[in-house]
Amino acid sequence: MISIAVIPARYASTRFHAKLMQDLGGKTVIRRTYEAAVATGLFNDVFVVTDADLIYDEIVGNGGKAIMSIKEHESGSDRIAEAVADIETDIVVNVQGDEPFMQREPLAELLEVFKADTEKKVDLASLMRRITDPAEIGNPNNVKVVTDKQGFALYFSRSVIPHLRDANAAADYFQHIGVYAFRKEAILDFAQWPMGKLEAAEKLEQLRYLEFGRRIKMVETAHVSIGIDTAEDLEKARKLINN
Secondary structure, eight states, X not given: OOEEEEEEEOSOXXXXXXXXXXXXXXXXXXXXXXXXXXXXXXXXXXEEEESOHXXXXXXXXXXXXXXXOSSOOSSHHHHHHHHHTTSOOXXXXXXXXXXXXXXXXHHHHHHHHHHHOTTOOOSEXXXXXXXXXXXXXXXXXXXXXXXXXXXXXXXXXXXXXXXXXXXXXXXXXXXXXXXXXXXXXXXXXXXXXXXXXXXXXXXXXXXXXXXXXXXXEEEEOOOOOOOOOSHHHHHHHHHHHHO
């Protein structure tokens, strides 16, 4: 099974402009993320795909591999689909460009899903972690997911799901962690489908897969993502690097 990691890297960012090119312990955020993906040893190849010459030059200039996007894209999946169209691979793993502290174990767990899926019933796999803090559960920035008994996603939402109509009822809550592993065919199909009403309403691209009948296998992990979305996040990351 051939697997590659692809890191979509937009230069512009609404919450923290040019965050991927910020210095993090003597290297840029995007370079650290790329090197962390390579260091896992899980992939046949690792690429950064970007819309910016600055990011492209940063990766290639330091011995890495990068691909320039040809078109403008609304989502990271669309950007990846364009980049991998002519690359020979079975599985594509989407690694977030602003997560320089990624760990090997959860990525290995995603790849294992496809190794075990001999009948090819899984179109893509993603991660979730159990949450119990009411503030985390109620936070719309934390995307929640509910699954069936086989671990396939039923729905994703920024709202609290499931909703407890009976206050005495018991429920488990899971936060979706936005790391995906796709069969190549699934992500190429994604780029051809129009955005549906659910994706437009929630602003969650994974809902496009569900609307078109694709199956998303969820893998529970204890891994807590350390992303850099704000200047405050960057300062925390710098302290972590220094320590």
